[in-house]
Amino acid sequence: MKLLEDMILQKGKIINEDVLKVDNFINHQVDSKLMKEIGVEFSNYFKKDKITKIFTIESSGIAPAVMTSYELNVPMVILKKQTSAILNDDIYQVNYKSFTKNTTYNLTISKDYISQDDSILIIDDFLANGEAAKASIKLIENVGAKVVGIGIVIEKTFQPGRKILDELGYNVYSLARIKSLKNNKIEFIN
Amino acid sequence: MKLLEDMILQKGKIINEDVLKVDNFINHQVDSKLMKEIGVEFSNYFKKDKITKIFTIESSGIAPAVMTSYELNVPMVILKKQTSAILNDDIYQVNYKSFTKNTTYNLTISKDYISQDDSILIIDDFLANGEAAKASIKLIENVGAKVVGIGIVIEKTFQPGRKILDELGYNVYSLARIKSLKNNKIEFIN
Numbered sequence: 001m002k003l004l005e006d007m008i009l010q011k012g013k014i015i016n017e018d019v020l021k022v023d024n025f026i027n028h029q030v031d032s033k034l035m036k037e038i039g040v041e042f043s044n045y046f047k048k049d050k051i052t053k054i055f056t057i058e059s060s061g062i063a064p065a066v067m068t069s070y071e072l073n074v075p076m077v078i079l080k081k082q083t084s085a086i087l088n089d090d091i092y093q094v095n096y097k098s099f100t101k102n103t104t105y106n107l108t109i110s111k112d113y114i115s116q117d118d119s120i121l122i123i124d125d126f127l128a129n130g131e132a133a134k135a136s137i138k139l140i141e142n143v144g145a146k147v148v149g150i151g152i153v154i155e156k157t158f159q160p161g162r163k164i165l166d167e168l169g170y171n172v173y174s175l176a177r178i179k180s181l182k183n184n185k186i187e188f189i190n
Numbered sequence: 191m192k193l194l195e196d197m198i199l200q201k202g203k204i205i206n207e208d209v210l211k212v213d214n215f216i217n218h219q220v221d222s223k224l225m226k227e228i229g230v231e232f233s234n235y236f237k238k239d240k241i242t243k244i245f246t247i248e249s250s251g252i253a254p255a256v257m258t259s260y261e262l263n264v265p266m267v268i269l270k271k272q273t274s275a276i277l278n279d280d281i282y283q284v285n286y287k288s289f290t291k292n293t294t295y296n297l298t299i300s301k302d303y304i305s306q307d308d309s310i311l312i313i314d315d316f317l318a319n320g321e322a323a324k325a326s327i328k329l330i331e332n333v334g335a336k337v338v339g340i341g342i343v344i345e346k347t348f349q350p351g352r353k354i355l356d357e358l359g360y361n362v363y364s365l366a367r368i369k370s371l372k373n374n375k376i377e378f379i380n
Contacts, residue, residue, distance in 0.1 A: 032259040059249035069222040
């Protein structure tokens with residue numbers, strides 16, 4: 001997505017070879033016009049897939065996910081990141097480790113908002129190691145629902161997440177694919 | 191806002207005299223068409239106020255805030271809820287206690303995303319005790335920026351938040367104002 005790549009080049013900050021900071025237009029301060037365009041783009045790509053729900057993980061996936069949800073005219077569900085496990089018959093939980101934050105989260109959803117008939121599009125801001133995406137997939141498939149696709153705003157292709165999801169056979173659509181952050185330079189795959 | 195009140199009556203669940211659960215269309219599962227209408231409504235009400243930024247607190251304020259940000263054509267900033275204080279010259283923090291969650295948070299913003307020239311609209315999903323709103327105001331005013339208004343999706347008028355903000359002289363606009371949840375019945379102020 002040209003608009004997104006241009007903004008990454010203009011506004012992204014390379015912290016080191018592994019970390020790109022985009023908190024002036026995606027993560028902390030948010031450009032809602034860009035989020036709208038992202039929603040339109042994901043909608044155009046996934047609209048043939050008969051999606052029933054959009055899932056995202058709190059909190060930086062919410063802005064692109066709500067715009068996609070609006071365009072596709074289906075509900076969005078925010079998966080909650082609990083730091084402790086909850087014993088409760090009303091919810092499903094899957095735990096995962098975020099390498100970025102070095103924290104273990106319990107990804108949590110109320111049983112009311114997923115059923116085995118759901119065809120779900122997962123939206124997230126970043127794909128790096130793929131731990132959050134894998135946990136979301138597990139949460140969805142444990143119920144017998146289907147993951148029809150994964151929409152990512154920024155993918156770091158030099159980290160393992162994309163390869164893992166490709167090998168598992170998921171349809172991953174990333175709007176910007178970063179090949180390298182080496183030598184203080186952002187390189188995209190086209 | 192008639193549409194919102196109707197949805198609250200149809201889909202809201204009274205947990206007890208103090209707690210209304212709206213997690214099937216606002217907090218957990220999110221109705222993005224409703225969020226769009228909320229954005230349009232806040233935009234119409236506040237557009238005369240020369241707003242430069244929308245602030246919200248992660249994570250259930252993000253969906254209505256990004257829609258409002260889109261309509262008003264200004265950036266949104268997501269205030270982060272840290273559970274620990276961070277010693278860092280790049281950020282501002284204000285701590286507050288959430289009565290609902292019985293937790294103390296450090297509301298956090300990067301210094302890059304606020305300046306004394308900003309005129310800020312705060313958007314949040316709920317107004318109850320007003321602790322989060324007061325902390326947001328303090329964070330903004332400590333920098334010398336201006337709070338031009340506070341947009342709330344659902345206000346519980348029987349809890350102290352609204353009165354406190356009124357007495358401090360802020361322009362609070364709530365789309366649904368709940369007077370009582372007693373006797374298993376939702377009553378609005380009109």
